[in-house]
Amino acid sequence: MLQINDVHAGYGSLKILRGINMQVPAGEIVTLLGGNGTGKSTLLKAVSGLLPLMEGEVLFDGVDISKMKPHRRMRLGLVQVTQAKEAYPAMTVEENLVLGAYTRRDRAGTLADLEWVYEFFPVLRERRKQLSGTLSGGEVQMLVIGRGLMAKPKMLMLDEPSAALAPKVVLEIFANINRIAKTGVTVLVVEQNVRMALILAQYGYIIRDGVIMIEGEAKKLISDPAVKDSFLGGSVANTSRALRN
Amino acid sequence: MQIANKFFAGVVAAGIGFTAAAAFADDIRVGITMRMVSENGQAYGQMMMDEIKGINEAGGIHGKMIKATLMNDECKSDKGVANANKMVFQEKVHLLIGSSCSSVTLPIVDVTAKAGVPQLVPHSTNSKITQKGSEWIFRVPVSGRYYGGVNAKYVGENIGTKIAYICAADAASVGDCANMEKQMKARFGVEPAYRADVQEKEVDFRSHMQKIKSMNVDGILVAALAETMARALVQSYEAGIGEEVRRIGSSSASNAPVPKIAGDAAKGVFFTAAYAAADQRPIAKLFNEMVKSRYGIHAPDHDFSQAYDLVRIMEIALKNTKFTGSLADDRTAIRDAIANVNGYQGLASGPISFCAAATPQCRDGNRTAVLIGYTKGGENFETEVLARVTMEEDFGLE
Amino acid sequence: MGFDYNSLLAFIIFGVTIGVVYGIVALGISLIYSGLDIVHFAHGEMYMFGAFFGLVLAHNVGIPYPIALIGAMIMTAILGMVVERVFYRRLTRAGGGYTVAGMGMIICGFGMSVALVNVAYFIWGAEAEPFRANLDYIPRLTFPGDIKVPESYVLTAIISVALMAALHYFLRHTKTGLAVRAVAHNKDIAYLMGINVPLMISLIFGLACGLAAAAGVLIGPMQSVQVEMGYLMLMKAFAAAVVGGFGSLPGAIIGGIMVGVFENLGAAYISPSHKDIYAFLLLILVLMFKPSGLLGVEAKVKA
Numbered sequence: 043m044l045q046i047n048d049v050h051a052g053y054g055s056l057k058i059l060r061g062i063n064m065q066v067p068a069g070e071i072v073t074l075l076g077g078n079g080t081g082k083s084t085l086l087k088a089v090s091g092l093l094p095l096m097e098g099e100v101l102f103d104g105v106d107i108s109k110m111k112p113h114r115r116m117r118l119g120l121v122q123v124t125q126a127k128e129a130y131p132a133m134t135v136e137e138n139l140v141l142g143a144y145t146r147r148d149r150a151g152t153l154a155d156l157e158w159v160y161e162f163f164p165v166l167r168e169r170r171k172q173l174s175g176t177l178s179g180g181e182v183q184m185l186v187i188g189r190g191l192m193a194k195p196k197m198l199m200l201d202e203p204s205a206a207l208a209p210k211v212v213l214e215i216f217a218n219i220n221r222i223a224k225t226g227v228t229v230l231v232v233e234q235n236v237r238m239a240l241i242l243a244q245y246g247y248i249i250r251d252g253v254i255m256i257e258g259e260a261k262k263l264i265s266d267p268a269v270k271d272s273f274l275g276g277s278v279a280n281t282s283r284a285l286r287n
Numbered sequence: 288m289q290i291a292n293k294f295f296a297g298v299v300a301a302g303i304g305f306t307a308a309a310a311f312a313d314d315i316r317v318g319i320t321m322r323m324v325s326e327n328g329q330a331y332g333q334m335m336m337d338e339i340k341g342i343n344e345a346g347g348i349h350g351k352m353i354k355a356t357l358m359n360d361e362c363k364s365d366k367g368v369a370n371a372n373k374m375v376f377q378e379k380v381h382l383l384i385g386s387s388c389s390s391v392t393l394p395i396v397d398v399t400a401k402a403g404v405p406q407l408v409p410h411s412t413n414s415k416i417t418q419k420g421s422e423w424i425f426r427v428p429v430s431g432r433y434y435g436g437v438n439a440k441y442v443g444e445n446i447g448t449k450i451a452y453i454c455a456a457d458a459a460s461v462g463d464c465a466n467m468e469k470q471m472k473a474r475f476g477v478e479p480a481y482r483a484d485v486q487e488k489e490v491d492f493r494s495h496m497q498k499i500k501s502m503n504v505d506g507i508l509v510a511a512l513a514e515t516m517a518r519a520l521v522q523s524y525e526a527g528i529g530e531e532v533r534r535i536g537s538s539s540a541s542n543a544p545v546p547k548i549a550g551d552a553a554k555g556v557f558f559t560a561a562y563a564a565a566d567q568r569p570i571a572k573l574f575n576e577m578v579k580s581r582y583g584i585h586a587p588d589h590d591f592s593q594a595y596d597l598v599r600i601m602e603i604a605l606k607n608t609k610f611t612g613s614l615a616d617d618r619t620a621i622r623d624a625i626a627n628v629n630g631y632q633g634l635a636s637g638p639i640s641f642c643a644a645a646t647p648q649c650r651d652g653n654r655t656a657v658l659i660g661y662t663k664g665g666e667n668f669e670t671e672v673l674a675r676v677t678m679e680e681d682f683g684l685e
Numbered sequence: 686m687g688f689d690y691n692s693l694l695a696f697i698i699f700g701v702t703i704g705v706v707y708g709i710v711a712l713g714i715s716l717i718y719s720g721l722d723i724v725h726f727a728h729g730e731m732y733m734f735g736a737f738f739g740l741v742l743a744h745n746v747g748i749p750y751p752i753a754l755i756g757a758m759i760m761t762a763i764l765g766m767v768v769e770r771v772f773y774r775r776l777t778r779a780g781g782g783y784t785v786a787g788m789g790m791i792i793c794g795f796g797m798s799v800a801l802v803n804v805a806y807f808i809w810g811a812e813a814e815p816f817r818a819n820l821d822y823i824p825r826l827t828f829p830g831d832i833k834v835p836e837s838y839v840l841t842a843i844i845s846v847a848l849m850a851a852l853h854y855f856l857r858h859t860k861t862g863l864a865v866r867a868v869a870h871n872k873d874i875a876y877l878m879g880i881n882v883p884l885m886i887s888l889i890f891g892l893a894c895g896l897a898a899a900a901g902v903l904i905g906p907m908q909s910v911q912v913e914m915g916y917l918m919l920m921k922a923f924a925a926a927v928v929g930g931f932g933s934l935p936g937a938i939i940g941g942i943m944v945g946v947f948e949n950l951g952a953a954y955i956s957p958s959h960k961d962i963y964a965f966l967l968l969i970l971v972l973m974f975k976p977s978g979l980l981g982v983e984a985k986v987k988a
Contacts, residue, residue, distance in 0.1 A: 092873050133863070141863055145879035166739035193879065202963045223922050324811040361811075404896040486961065490908040490917065492704060494953045497695045514813040518908055525907075548815040548909050 043068040043197055043228045044089070044120070051088040051213065057096065058084045060252040066197065071219070071229040073243035073260070075236050081252040082098030082232045086201055090122040091115045099261045103196070103259035117145050123189070125205060129182050131175030135166055138174050138185055142192030152192070159188040162218065180211035197228040204235040216242050294336050313612065314354040315605060318374030320395070321409065322362040322387035327543055329580040331594040335384075337581070338598040347415045348605045356380070360391050362512075367391035371398045371460045380404065381617055382605075384597065387590065389413035390458035390514075399423045403615060405622040410590050412538045413462040414683065417647040425641055427597045427627050428589065430651040431459070432683025434559045436540055437656040437676045438508075441557075442467075444509040446533050447505025451481035453495060453519055455511035457489025459673050460487075463537035464510040466683060480504050487512065492519045496526030509556075510537035517548035524552050533557070541588040546661055546668030553664030557673055562592035566657075567669045574634055585667060592634035594617050599633055600625070602650075628652075637677050648680045696949045698828060704839040704945020705845035705883045710900045710922035711929065711937035713893030719932035720869040720889040723773070726794030726896055728922070729915030730801035735761040735898020736910045737828055740816050754844070754902045758895040765894025766887045772797060776885075779888065798915070805912045816905035841903040848899055849938055852892070856934070867887060917961065923947075924964040928982025939979060943967060 044066040052058040058081045066072045076082045087093040089100055093111035099108045102120050134145075139159060143152045145204055160167035163184040169177060170219040174185055183203055190198050194223055202221065204212040223229045235240035240246050240260045248269060256269060263269050301611065317339070323332045324595065339355045347353065356378060360367035366388050374380045377399060383399055383406045386392045392411035399406040400421035408416060408424065412431040417424055442450065454464035471477050480502055483495045489511075496519075498505060507528070509519045516522055516539055523534065533555065540558035549556075563588035574595065578587040604624040612615050626649070631639040637655020642648075658673040710732055717725045739757035742748055748756065776789050816946040828834065856862040867875040875882050901910075901920070908914070921944055929940025944964045949962035971978060 091879060111881075115877045116877060116879035124874050124877060128871065128874050130867060130874070132870065133866065137863060140860070141867055141878050141880075144860065144864055144867075189878075220844060258734050326810065326812060401890055451886070484956075488913075488917075489960070490914075491960070493699045493703075494696050494949045497699065498692060498953065501689065514909065514911065517813070517815070519907075525837070544812060547812055550817060551814055603985075 043102060044103040045195060047099050048090055049100065050097065051084060051093050052094040058252050059088065061252060064247055066230050067230055068228050069226060070245060071223045071231065071241040071243040072084045073231045073246045074249060075233055075239060075246060076249040080249050083201065086122060086199055086232055116145065119240045121193045121195035123186050125201045129185050131173065133174060134171055135174050135185060136170040136191050140190050142189035145193060155194065155220055156191055159191055163188055180209050183207060183215055195227055199248060201229045201232050202234060204233060204238060212238060233251045314352050315348060316378060316665060317353055317355045318380035318383045319355060319368055319377060320360045320370035320385035323359040324361050324468060325374045327590065330584050331591050334389050334518060335594050335598055342602055360386055362388040362391060364391045364394050368394050368398060371395045373402050375402045379502045379614055382410060382621055386411065392416055393458060394469060396421050404618050405625055407597050407601060409594050413458050417650040421646050422645040423622055424650055426651050427600065427639065427653065427655045428593050429561045429656045431462040431466050431538065433654055434463060434677045435470045435657055436678050436682050437559045437658065438467050438535060439470030439474055439659055442506060442535060443471065448475045449480045449505045450476040451499045451504045451507045452479045453485060453509050455485050455487050455489060455515050457487045457512050459539060460510035460537050464639050467508055488511055489515055490518060492522045493526060496523050496528060498527055500528050506530060506533040506535050508535045513539045513542035513544040516540060519546050520549040520552040520556060530555055535602060543588055546664040547666055550664045553661045554669065557660035560589040561653055562589035562684050563657050563670060563672045565672050571634060596633040600628055600631055603628055633639065638676055647684060654678050696953045697946055698834060700946030701942055702950035703840050704942035705842055706900045706903055706943025707925045707944050708938040709848055709896045711925035712934060713896040713940050714922055714926045715932055715934055715937040716889055716893045721886060723790045727797035727801055727825040729919030730767055731761055731894040732901045732918050733766060733805060733912065733915035736901030736905045737805065738898065739905055740814055740903030754899060758898045761898030762891035766891045767891040768797060770887060784914055787965050802912055809912060811912055813909040813911040816910050817919045820896050837906045844903060848896060882979035904966050921935050921964050924968045927978055928968055930978030933980040936978055936980030
């Protein structure tokens, strides 16, 4: 579905990404892992079009979108869910969700999807007239994911959905991402929470200093001593069981 | 709206007619700086140049050609002084003509006094211009001190003494207001019923008009430059002050933009000026026709008549000058020749005379003001002459 | 002589009628600021061009005043969009990069102001033009105390309020309005929502300039139309926008009315000679006690 070939990108003379190659097959959950300042967010911006590429190409559904404006990429079905803090705090929950469906022309479908998102995240229905600035961290995260769903995406890219959330809330969010993937949406999760992300995903990439250091099937990465040494700890099995239920 | 005219701003060097080919060293150099931002301004600037061209084509001054330079000061004193300096010191003119706005003329008086260049004032009315003691200054228009007297006399005797004053901050209007106030006090012993000092380009007079309305005054003096005055007039009617309250204009009221912009609100406004387009003398009728056919101006105001009179006075003086070839001597000789002009009868409502002393009595050449009323506003405005008054030569002086 | 409450009331009424006009110009300045992060110094000239467009449409073309008003708004909106697209946007990164333009943008705004004034000089000359609107069918309102408010002021107030209401409805209750607000808050996220950000920036600019034009056409019959009219209006509207809280749309309107009333009262009871100072006196007073303006947020949240 998404193919990233030898992408270089950065800001001005500062090059952050130095030849990234990645693939996200249709219907799968893929995760991109890395610490702060490793180039995760830069890669997301390059893929969504907020940052122009210096070199390389990005293909979506076989179409070269490297030169496309961000709103055009979004209209193809490649939707980025922003970080939770980037909801529009001065707009109500419902306005935020409607904004997610900005590109859609089918009113009936949009309304149906609004209902669907409310069923997915019942708390959002309760808070629909509230300004999104007044929501809790977990609720805002649900809101931005819901907003992404309103666009009827083929592929959803999530930017650190676990950031600054309590472990219990993170679990809930990840369970929901799993549910979304089951409806046929391809998912790319960018994360620092390596353990959770690898349990959720089928395939994983680990980025450091703007290059992919390690890649492989998620199951193998969890048990890969190189990854384990640097990122993992604690009991994988317990979390795994909780997620699958 | 005449786009072609806009190219004309800036310097129009006029080596006119056959003098263009040969700018002889013994040309008589004349510098002119005036406010030429409006259609009228450009027209009377052009008229002066055309009249000078006419003198040259008729043989010049004893065979000498007049080489005139026309500059635009936009009624801005810094530009006016820069123009004057350029013409006095670089172009070494024999005679300087300027300017239209009093606030521009006042500082130029110092330039010509210092350099020793005779200066003829075409339009400015501020009394102080001739009170600086310069030997080089000559005023063709009627001084503000006479206007104040004529206005006050007419107002007090025919309208009433309870007058509201609206005074804008430009030099001419400040002077007009002060003169009127002084004369009303001297003649009738009254102070202004209301007095508002507003900015030169004030746009909103509504609170003043509201106050004035509640006072039941006999008349309102609106002392301001043309566009500002027009706005005030319009807003006075908007505030509901009826036409039984007479509107008195300052010296700028004669400018065509006043009736054009004010429209119906100009009707009934009266003011003093040096020339009335409604003047029935043959010379005035001929002049009106000439200005209309040549420059497309409907009913020339006294800015036109004064510009025209000034060229005629200059012609007389230059013809009486004995040129020696020394710039300083020639300038002095021209000054003395202007001072000898006596009883010139032109378009102005009275004779114009100068004399040698550097006093306002000698240098305010025109002492006859005419009271003019607008009988119709708009593009094709109409005026009538209400009265003609000649004042004593030391009237209004301390 | 006792205190005259009727004239106090009159000053307040007149202050409000001029204040709402400051308000709609300030609204445009605030809209551009909150939308594009630029302080638009050439906005006074948009007001001036609007007034001239209205004048040309009403007098030279001869169409009725209300339609001339709408025509002038559209023409000025287009002018504003062209200016933004051709000049301002080049100073920034392609699309939504206004945040980084900084000082260059301010200088460019001033330059544009001077350039537009000169273009207007060239077209219309320096003379003030009378703008006569036939408004006989508008009632003359009589307030308590026999204060008569002329038709043109009534019309001005009604249209200004209607425009504000229309803008409010557009921003709050339409999908495009929602997109405008999204762009105003954060262009990157707006892009991710699939919003055509460059188009919305043009729309914001067009709206703001259209509002300025409306103010010009409304003020025209009162003050006549002149090339240099923009500067003073910019100063007043600027004061209004800051008093109300820069970037706050309701603040712009409240600020405008406050500036209008304050300067009328100052002119009436302190000194009429320095009328234009009062707007800034009010500005300083408000900033001393509430640095972000009356309805302003402490700092704009930026991504």
